[in-house]
Amino acid sequence: MSVTFWCPEAPREYKRVPCDAPSMGLTCEPGDRCGYCDDGWMEEKVTECPEVDLANANARQIVALLQMGDPNEEYGDLKVEDIPSVLRRIMVVLAKDGEREHLVRETFDGRAHEPRMMKDPETGMDRISCGPRVIDMGNTDAQTVRRVTNIRNLLTWAHEQGLDVSWG
Numbered sequence: 001m002s003v004t005f006w007c008p009e010a011p012r013e014y015k016r017v018p019c020d021a022p023s024m025g026l027t028c029e030p031g032d033r034c035g036y037c038d039d040g041w042m043e044e045k046v047t048e049c050p051e052v053d054l055a056n057a058n059a060r061q062i063v064a065l066l067q068m069g070d071p072n073e074e075y076g077d078l079k080v081e082d083i084p085s086v087l088r089r090i091m092v093v094l095a096k097d098g099e100r101e102h103l104v105r106e107t108f109d110g111r112a113h114e115p116r117m118m119k120d121p122e123t124g125m126d127r128i129s130c131g132p133r134v135i136d137m138g139n140t141d142a143q144t145v146r147r148v149t150n151i152r153n154l155l156t157w158a159h160e161q162g163l164d165v166s167w168g
C-alpha cells in the first residue's frame with residue numbers, strides 16, 4: 001500500500017498511448033492482446049503536478065516529521081495558505097541532521113528473539129526456537145532527505161499554482 005501526495009485540483013488529462021506491455025516482455029498484437037489495454041491503447045495520466053508516492057509507513061513518518069497533519073490518519077490535506085509554514089519546517093529539517101536522525105534505522109535481517117528452549121507442540125520434545133525471521137529494510141538519512149525534497153517540490157509547485165495538497 002502506498003500514499004500519494006498530490007493536488008486534486010491540478011489540471012490533468014489522459015492521453016491515449018500505445019500499450020507498453022511489449023516493453024515488459026508481454027505479447028500485445030492485433031488478435032493477441034495482453035489483456036490490460038484497450039485493443040493496443042492505454043491511457044496515460046498527464047499532469048504537471050510533481051506527485052509523490054510513498055509507502056504507508058514512510059508517509060506517516062514524513063507527515064509527522066514535517067508537521068503536516070495527523071500522522072495516525074491515512075489521509076489528510078493541506079490548504080494552500082498553510083503551505084508556507086510547512087516549507088519553513090522543511091528548511092529546518094533539511095538544514096539540521098538532528099531533526100531527522102531519529103528516522104534512521106539499520107537494516108535488520110535476523111531472528112525475532114534469542115535462542116530459547118521450548119516444547120515442540122507436535123512432538124512434545126524440547127527444541128530450540130529463535131522465532132520467525134524478521135527483515136527490516138532500514139532507512140537511511142539520504143532516503144529521508146530525498147522524500148522531504150520531493151515533498152518540498154510538490155508544495156512549492158502547489159503554492160505557486162494556488163492549489164491545496166492532499167494525501168491518501
Ligand SMILES: [Zn+2]
Binds near residue numbers: 033034035038
Ligand atoms: Zn496491450
